[in-house]
Amino acid sequence: MADTGQRRPARRPRRTRTATVVALVLALAATLGACGVTRGGDDPDNRRLRMMIPNSPGGGYDLTGRAAAQVMEEDDLTGRFEITNVIGASGTVAMQRLLNERGADDLVMLMGLGVVGATYTNDSAARVSKATPIARLVEEQEGLLVPADSPFKTVDDLVTAWKKDPRKVTVGGGSSPGGPDHLFPMQLAQTLGIDPKDVNYIAYDGGGPLTTALLGEKIQVGTSGLGEFQGQIDDGSLRVLAVSGDERLEGIDAPTLTESGIDLVFTNWRGLLAPPGIDDATRDYLTELVTEMHDTPEWREALKRNGWIDAFATGEEFGTFLTEQDERVDSTLKELGLS
Amino acid sequence: MDLFLDGLMNALTPENLLYAVIGVLLGTAVGVLPGIGPAMTLALLFPITYTVPVDSALIMFAGIYYGGMYGGSTTSILLNTPGESSSVVTAIEGNQMAKRGRAAQALATAAIGSFVAGTIATALLVLFAPKVSSAVVQLGAPSYFAILLLALVAVSAVLGSSKMRGFIALFLGLAIALVGTSTGQARLTFGSPLLADGIDVVVVAVAIFAIGEALWVAAHLRRRPLQVIPVGRPWMDRKDWGRSWKPWLRGTAFGFPFGALPAGGAEVPTFLSYITERRLTKHPEEFGKGAIEGVAGPEAANNASAAGTMVPLLAIGLPTTATAAIMLNAIQSYGIQPGPQLFDNEPALVWTLLASLFVANTLLLVLNLPLAPIWAKLLRVPRPYLYAGILFFASLGAYSVSFEPFDLALLLVLGFLGVAMRRFGLPVLPLIVGVILGPSLENQLTQALALSGGDVSTLWSEPVAKVVYAVLVLALVAMAVAAVRGRAARRGASSVEKEEVSA
Known part of the structure; x- marks a missing residue:
């Protein structure tokens, strides 16, 4: 009897506590909702963009992607970048996710030659040629x-x-x-x-x-x-x-293949893609954004620091290049029985 | 010695000490979360190398590395949820100790063992790194294959009371290890690119240990009364010390060389240490029910291996783990090139780094030892809440790797496997060993055969491989003899049998 008598008052503070928690959660949700409205706002200098990186932190794609995002953020070319590392099957998983986000106007993905090859060796239908090419950035x-x-x-x-x-x-x-x-x-x-x-x-x-x-x-x-x-x-x-490039590398005492009489120029390039089905305005906006980024001294500094060769190309030029690379990789891997 | 003292002075400046503390805390934090490891943390912190002086950055990175090795053990012991692959083995005995009210002792032996092993291994590093030649690179795929094969045979020692169940668990593990496209062919991926990289050992361990147990407990919650986990004493007593110090030393002996080998890693020495302790212990009846040796040995082994990886990194600029690769990258970004000349060109930097390893170790001990009894109180949380917390934590870890809902589904499926294993009494360790050893064993074999163009004799072409095979044959003969004599003895007096088993 005394027991129940004691238990009852003990319960009441818990209920008020629950109410407080609920209120807090609601307040938090409201704030987050408000954030959602400002996100992707109209001011082109303060847009929030997302970048997908198809391998783990520290890898080549990661270094390139984060360097580019850092330059864009610090030079106030855009708002903050939300960078996600989507790891899996050498980039095939990320590629599939990019294609799934058809029409998303706030997303770019860093990729490169390795992702092209991976879509074939993993027998994936998510080909790079289906995405919207934005720019080729660097090559090694x-x-x-x-x-x-x-x-x-x-x-x-x-x-x-x-x-x-x-x-x-x-x-x-x-x-x-x-x-x-x-x-x-x-x-x-x-x-x-x-x-x-x-x-x-x-x-x-x-x-x-x-x-x-x-x-x-x-x-x-x-x-x-x-x-x-x-x-x-x-x-x-x-x-x-x-x-393997068409010019000698600074600091390396070795000829190019073409100098040695072998007709091959091969580079490991990296660039940015956007989802398929984006409107022209978005495409132009993103292209202009990376062009501005490319012209900053900070980007030149990043290229130098990492030993990357500038291989900037946008629009039609990058699109054609991408198709060409896709076909070349396909034919090489077909010959090996890997695609 | 003067050089080392100079380095120590440099590592102990207030600024560098602060970086060491930050590093150790961060490392412990990421070690605790399954899914986020020291390698990823270093990669994300890499940009600080643009603004921070080189010695401070390296001191912080070393702190993260050591802290990560240690932090994984805390959740292994308390929540049965290993944070890193190198602390999977710790969960086996550590969590059992925790359930018997000995969490504080388990945490303490892990902390002190990590300190002892890290300190000895750093001393070995100081002795060996300047002199180590490029000998380690002479070990090729055939030698590694032989070493791994020996490790696989050693597993038979821990198959448990029922060999049949042990082998079932081992082959389940090897089957899980087959998933992926590492050989260039998709195996058991069911056409999904999400399975192309195989299943991570941390995901397997978290699922089998934590999810499996939570489901098992949930299934029995109504039938059995709630057991309250006893609180126990806060510190290790004389007996605990007596049972811990030898495993610490043996764990160090396993961990350091494996860390220094290019394809060694931190996982293999932890379970070799566990197996050894189980063989040598005077309390075989406690194994599987919370033997302190089973925590002390593996925890010493993983920290010693972290120091071991510094040997090839500093001596010949060779990173042997993902974490070491990023440290190398960081050193290079300052325009400093590790390698044989490093000790002559940058003595101040090298000795500061070595001294900071000592400092990081000491900090870990100072920070974590007093926390052990406090952490242990966590287990007094009522069981439904505790398991809800474990489930949340495990899911968060699995999801944070790549934000794929698929990983959660995988976690659940493997969790049900964990329930089934508990139901049918299958031991867990052979499965984990299968998952760890399977891919490396296969990888080294295919590499060796590809290099030799399919010539099988390449497998015993290296001196190290020959020695290992000789040991392997001896071990097999000894096991066969023991089995025969054991059978004979069983027919005789049962008291003789006991001796045979413990021998």
């Missing part, structure tokens, strides 16, 4: 790396040995099939008249393991962007036989 050259005391002194040495017995030459790269480090040796083989199926490519999980394999001479040739190898190149434990 690939390099042909060998250990210091490799018998290959020049590209010619490699080509001779490779043509003689393609399966004897082990090539390692830091990306899985469909990624830039894989596409580069395959297209190189195609150019040289070697059947890509005969290329003995070993996929390593990024630059670290690839460095290990090269230093330990487990593979004969490595194909990769050179940024992660600067230390080993400088101290002479790795050598660069050639770089």
Whole structure:
């Protein structure tokens, strides 16, 4: 009896507390709702945009995307960027999500050559050609790396040995099939008249393991962007036989492939896409935004800091390039039976 | 030594100390959340390298790394929800200890073990890093395959009382590990790109441990009376110390070399340490019911491995983990190139970093040890609320990886697997080991065979591989002999059998 008598008053404060909590939640919801109204507002200098990045923080796409967003925010070209890393299947998951957001006027996605390849190797219907191209931003050259005391002194040495017995030459790269480090040796083989199926490519999980394999001479040739190898190149434990762009790379003492008589220019590029079905005004707005971003000294500083090559292209030019890359990757991977 | 003292002085300036504290706190926080790891945190904090001096940034990053290794254990022990893959093993005994009112002791042995292991391993790092040659890169896929195979055989020691159930769990784990496209072919992905990267071991562990248990408890809530978790004493007693110090040392011995190896990692040494402790313990009856050795060893191993990764990073500029790769990136962004010359060119920086590892370790101990009894009180929250909290926490962690509702569905499906395993008495550890070992084992085998052009003899072409296979054969022979003698003994006196088992 005394028990129940004591319990009753104890209950009352709890009910008032519940009421307070409910009120708080409602107030919070109201504030958030109000935020929702201002979001995507009409002032073009203060729009909130979303950016999707198709791999984990710290990766190449992530560094490029965050650098671009930072420049746009700090130069007040637009409002804040909400950056999401959508991880999965080398970018296929993010690509699918971009296509699902048909017509969304506040979304861009950073992507690049690797995402193009991934949509094929993962057998996904979410092709890059279905999205709205906004701009190509940067590119990185690939390099042909060998250990210091490799018998290959020049590209010619490699080509001779490779043509003689393609399966004897082990090539390692830091990306899985469909990624830039894989596409580069395959297209190189195609150019040289070697059947890509005969290329003995070993996929390593990024630059670290690839460095290990090269230093330990487990593979004969490595194909990769050179940024992660600067230390080993400088101290002479790795050598660069050639770089893949159409100009030599600053700070790397190696010829281009074309200089060595091989007709191939290959770059790992990165750019921005928007969802399909956006109206012209949105498309123009986004194009202008990245063009302004590209013209800032901060962006030039970011390019220099990261060793990226400026490869800016928008509109028709980027659109054509994208289609061309899509077809090229498709044909390479088809020949390998991977798409 | 002078160099080290200089480094210590530099690491202890108020500003750097503040960065160390921030790093350790942040690291502990991300270690606690499943789904967010130190690698991701470092990547997101990377822009601070533009504004902060290099030694401060590295001190903070080292704090995050060590803190992450430690923080994962707190939720493993209290909530059965491992925050990082390296603290999955800790949950097995740690959570059992917590349920028996020994959470404070489990947390304390984890904190002190991490400190002891981190300190010894950092000392080893100071001794070895300058001298280590490029020897570690000579280990190739064949050697790793052999080492992993040995680890897989060692698992048979912990298959539990019923070998049959143990193997079922192991193969379930290996089957989960098959999901993905790592071999270039889509396997068990059911056409979904969401499964293309495979299933993360943290997701599996959180689902089996936390979700599985919450569902199991919910299913039995009405039938069984509510047990109140006893509070227990706040500190470790003499016996706990006596049972902890050897596992700490052995855990360090496992963790450091694995950390230093390019394909070593922090997960394999934790379960090797667990297996060893289970074999060597004088209290085999406590294993599975909260043996302190099973927390002390693995927790020491994961912190020692964190120090181990610094060896190749500083000595030859080789990152062996995702976290180390970002630290390398950070060092390079200051125009400093790790490698053989680093110790000559930048002695002040290197010794400051090494000293800051000591500082980070000490800070972790100072911050976490007093908190252990306070955390332990968390378990006095009434069970329905506690499990609701666990479910919320586990879901948040799984969802925060990539904001995919699919991950929540996956978590639930694997959670039901966890319930089924409890129902049929399948041990959890073999499953986790399968998930961890399966992909690496396969990866190293395909790599070795691709490099040799399909020639199987490559598998024993490296000296390390040969030695490991010899050990493997000896172990198998010893196990066979023990089995035969065990059977003979069982026919004889039952007292002899007991000795055989403990041997």
